[in-house]
Amino acid sequence: MGSGFEEVVEICRDLIRIDSSNYGDGSGPGERAAAEYVATKLAEVGIESTLLEPEARRTNLVARVPGRAGPALLVHGHLDVVPADRELWAVDPFAGEVIDGFLWGRGSIDMKHMVAMILTATREMQRRSVQPQRELVLAFLADEENAFTLGSRWLVNNHRDLIADCTEAISEVGGFSVQIRPDQRIYLLESERKGVAWLRLTARGTAGHGSITNPRNSIGILSAAVARIAGHQWPLRLTDVSGQMTESLAKLGAPDVSGDPEALQDSVLAPVAGMLTSSLRHVANPTVLKAGRSLNVVPGSAEAYVDGRFVPGYQEEFLEELAFLAGPDVAMDVLDLTAADQADPGASLVASMQASLAAEDPGCKVVPYTSSASTDNASFADIGIQGYGFAPLKLPPGYSFSSMFHGTDERVPVEALIFGARVLYRLLTGEEPSFTPDRPPDT
Structure with missing residues (x-):
């Protein structure tokens, strides 16, 4: 070599x-x-x-x-x-x-x-x-x-x-470029990260024979909770960093990332649309389901796992809303919690990053952002x-x-x-x- x-x-x-x-x-x-x-x-x-x-x-x-x-x-x-x-x-x-x-x-x-x-x-x-x-x-x-x-x-x-x-x-997950105009390239610098809450949802119902009506079917109870969480529309939550990002992108003529995420799919921000829009609001995705072992037996309990990501500064709000969406018949346990963290986008190190990029790519702009x-x-x-x-x-x-x-x-x-x-x-x-x-x- x-x-x-x-x-x-x-x-x-x-x-x-x-x-x-x-x-x-x-x-x-x-x-x-x-x-x-x-x-x-x-x-x-x-x-x-x-x-x-x-x-x-x-x-x-x-x-x-x-x-x-x-x-x-x-x-x-x-x-x-x-x-x-x-x-x-x-x-x-x-x-x-x-x-x-x-x-x-x-x-x-x-x-x-x-x-x-x-x-x-x-x-x-x-x-x-x-x-x-x-x-x-x-x-x-x-x-x-x-x-x-x-x-x-x-x-x-x-x-x-x-x-x-x-x-x-x-x-x-930072320092990568996005071409927002033919004459303008930006580099997104990660200065903040969302927190992580990995959750287990447990629904307990009545076990029984699959041929008998069962209004306390644990899978039915859990499925309703999972559907509510998966379909929930989380509101916009801006932090100092993400607010600065939306303002910077607007001044540079980029599409509005705080609006409808679907509107970005055919825009210049499409390559990073999922990352940016998800950074501005909480995200909760059900990822695993566990229930039952026999086709003709209604299980007494069912479990689901949720990957939750919360905006810095809004951890309690996020967990409280998830518990509400899960409902009174579903227990929610936090399996792992990683706090959100921030770094100063105005630090001298950031200025050095900007200078290093500009020396190799003259005319570029650096925009701090929050990682999803x-x-x-x-x-x-x-x-x-x-x-x-x-x-x-x-x-x-x-x-x-x-x-x-x-x-x-x-x-x-x-x-x-x-x-x-x-x-x-x-x-x-x-x-x-x-x-x-x-x-x-x-x-």
Whole structure:
């Protein structure tokens, strides 16, 4: 492998070929092979890594790169990916093929592209003997696609000393572009994340024979509650960040994201419409149903699971409304609760992100936004680390960015990968990516 920012494509391809699927039930290959690959790439340029495993093969990696000044910056990515159904894909999801200018594969967007960009930028600064502006703590984590339990949460609870001096963090789901006019590209910077409430609904009725009328059928009671929740129209809830986003987009002539989401499907914001509209209101999606074992037996109980995402500042409102929708005959238990978290969109780090993007893409505009999902940044927010989503990608018009997350035929533009590695290098070092100091040739 040669040096330079182009190696980001090969590194990302290699990572995709390492199956690190997280099934959420303890099965799967784990993250060890991917973590060992990362450790090797860092070792090649003189950076030592610490590998930490809360369980066998569930591996986290932490490394440090000395900086010139200032508090440490946490730069992190997760190594696990959601499972992929090979039969539904046009290509093998773990082959890492480049086709028509896109690198295909599970994790190419969520989020092995950012892992590859971090490695590429770090390797290049080491080759050039350029220190980053701030001390860097690099963290490559397990279990983000489940509940952070064996990854960022475990690191915070068991090895806080490794990250305690970090004041800010950068990771996924931000820094990507949207072409809103032929002459105007914006980059959405994640400065806030919705909270997560994973819920279990339980309806208890009267068990009995399937041939006898049963007004207390647990499945019927539960189904009515699930239908109410699935069909509920949640009202608009703006925060400081999302309010700033809607105002910025309006000033730039973009469509109104606070109105009818369906109206955006044929607009310039279609590639990110689902993400943006969902960030402005609560979301509650029933995802699992469990009831019955025999066709002729009415079960005495039935369960449903709901993935709830609430707007920052409105957690209690959200849970109270869900309990009302479930109704008095359905018990609601919170299985896991991740608080919403925010970071200052006016921080100096954000100004540096804007400058790094503008240097590579003159004339672009950066717009802070609220993510509809949570990330590992939520775990680090618990100990006072302000987290931003900044995995920079200059995307072609019409590229359906939001559908790539957990989707079939996930793929990333090759040129966007190289662009992202260059922007990240600028941000971390303050140097021009074209800067080439005197050094011996690569061997």
